[in-house]
Amino acid sequence: DQQVKQNSPSLSVQEGRISILNCDYTNSMFDYFLWYKKYPAEGPTFLISISSIKDKNEDGRFTVFLNKSAKHLSLHIVPSQPGDSAVYFCAARWIENFGNEKLTFGTGTRLTIIP
Amino acid sequence: GAVVSQHPSRVICKSGTSVKIECRSLDFQATTMFWYRQFPKKSLMLMATSNEGSKATYEQGVEKDKFLINHASLTLSTLTVTSAHPEDSSFYICSARRPVNLKLFFSYNEQFFGPGTRLTVL
Numbered sequence: 346d347q348q349v350k351q352n353s354p355s356l357s358v359q360e361g362r363i364s365i366l367n368c369d370y371t372n373s374m375f376d377y378f379l380w381y382k383k384y385p386a387e388g389p390t391f392l393i394s395i396s397s398i399k400d401k402n403e404d405g406r407f408t409v410f411l412n413k414s415a416k417h418l419s420l421h422i423v424p425s426q427p428g429d430s431a432v433y434f435c436a437a438r439w440i441e442n443f444g445n446e447k448l449t450f451g452t453g454t455r456l457t458i459i460p
Numbered sequence: 461g462a463v464v465s466q467h468p469s470r471v472i473c474k475s476g477t478s479v480k481i482e483c484r485s486l487d488f489q490a491t492t493m494f495w496y497r498q499f500p501k502k503s504l505m506l507m508a509t510s511n512e513g514s515k516a517t518y519e520q521g522v523e524k525d526k527f528l529i530n531h532a533s534l535t536l537s538t539l540t541v542t543s544a545h546p547e548d549s550s551f552y553i554c555s556a557r558r559p560v561n562l563k564l565f566f567s568y569n570e571q572f573f574g575p576g577t578r579l580t581v582l
Contacts, residue, residue: 349503377568388464388553388573389504396568434504438568445517446557448494448571450503 348372349437351451359459364422366454368435371416375437375449378411380420383432383453392433393420422456430458462488464556466574473544474582481539481577483554489534490556494571495527498551510537544581552577 350369358364370378376397381389395402395409395418402409408421422429435451463486473479483493491512496504508529510516516529526548528540537556541548555571 347503354501379568381573386469386575388466388555388575390573391570394568445509446492446569447506447509448504449506450496452501452503 347452349435349449349451351433351435351454353454354452355455355457357457357459358425360427361424364420364425364429364456364458366420366422366433366435366456368418368420368451369416370418370437372437372439372449373416374439376440377438378409378418379436379438379448380407380409381434381436381450383434389434425456425458427458427460430456432456462486462556462558462572464490464554464572464574466554466577468577469575470578470580472580472582475545476543479541479544479579481541481552481554481579483537483539483556483574485535485556485572488556488558488572490537491534491559492557493531493537494555494557495529495537495539496553496555498553498576504553507539541579544579546581549579549581552579 348371379394380392382392383389393407411418432453432455434453436448465484467482493510495507498504507522508516508518510529510531512531518524531537553576555573557571
């Protein structure tokens with residue numbers, strides 16, 4: 346049961362344009378949503394997060410939007426740069442009983458920025 | 461950001477042998493470490509949560525006798541795949557988190573990921 350879904354396995358965007366990566370989820374218990382970026386042979390690195398009580402969080406070129414009614418979030422990167430080429434994972438956090446934090450990840454979207 | 465290392469990065473072993481993977485937080489003390497497994501074109505699946513000085517908490521469907529986790533210090537957690545079989549071949553990745561307080565419920569405390577270990581069981 347895939348609770349966090351990234352339906353686009355890949356995306357190509359021209360340099361300088363906007364990249365939009367999408368993510369859908371099913372579990373209403375998630376309280377934080379995250380985006381991680383992964384380069385080959387490296388571990389994922391944290392990019393940006395958003396609380397479930399907010400609908401937008403911005404950090405430089407990166408903005409995450411959350412639509413709770415649609416159980417959908419998206420990551421916008423503008424302007425896109427060649428160094429943004431990587432695999433992007435959407436993840437969701439929930440706190441289990443006794444304070445155990447758990448992350449559920451999507452399958453990732455490979456973003457390629459075309460110079 | 462903080463640095464988490466994993467060793468080895470790649471390992472090939474024969475069926476029936478045991479393999480140990482180390483996860484180290486290099487510049488911070490990690491009271492909690494997480495072990496994930498990733499199959500090709502699949503998402504990272506949480507296997508277990510490891511707290512320093514206590515037994516690991518395993519996710520449903522993960523055999524604790526098969527995947528032994530030890531978190532003996534604040535900077536080191538190990539995952540041992542015992543009696544490995546070809547179906548255990550996968551990408552194993554750990555993450556570490558700094559100690560959290562009551563703010564856990566009101567903020568996201570970043571997990572820092574290692575580079576992963578590719579295990580191939582022949």
